[in-house]
Amino acid sequence: MEKSEVKLCLLGETGVxxxxxxxxxxxxxxxxxxxxxxxxxxxxxxxxxxxxxxKFFIWDTAGQEKYQSMTPMYY
Incomplete structure (x- = not known):
């Protein structure tokens, strides 16, 4: 059976x-x-x-401003 991998990184403001x-x-x-x-x-x-x-690999990042400097690590 054929296999695929999908990598997702969710970005956005807090509470969206x-x-x-x-x-x-x-x-x-x-x-x-x-x-x-x-x-x-x-x-x-x-x-x-x-x-x-x-297979989906999902990174759900924190949206708070104090954590925004870390988000580039995930993509």
Whole structure:
């Protein structure tokens, strides 16, 4: 079976929903009580689409200004 890897880095201001978007993709549901990240989170998900195995590597970065100097490390 053919395999693909997709690397995603979520960037944006604090509170815009980066973590909620990532968790919805991973778990298939939204959590109304998601807290802001204080650092980057790393998530993975493997799925089969059109007969191909696709593995997603997701970096969910912190949006607070004091952490913005760290975000270039993730892409």
């Amino acid at each position: 929903g980066k973590t909620s978007l990532a968790l919805q993709f991973i778990h298939g549901r939204f959590n109304r009580h998601t807290l802001s990240n204080l650092s980057a989170s790393y998530l993975t998900k493997t799925m089969i689409r059109d007969g191909k195995v696709v």
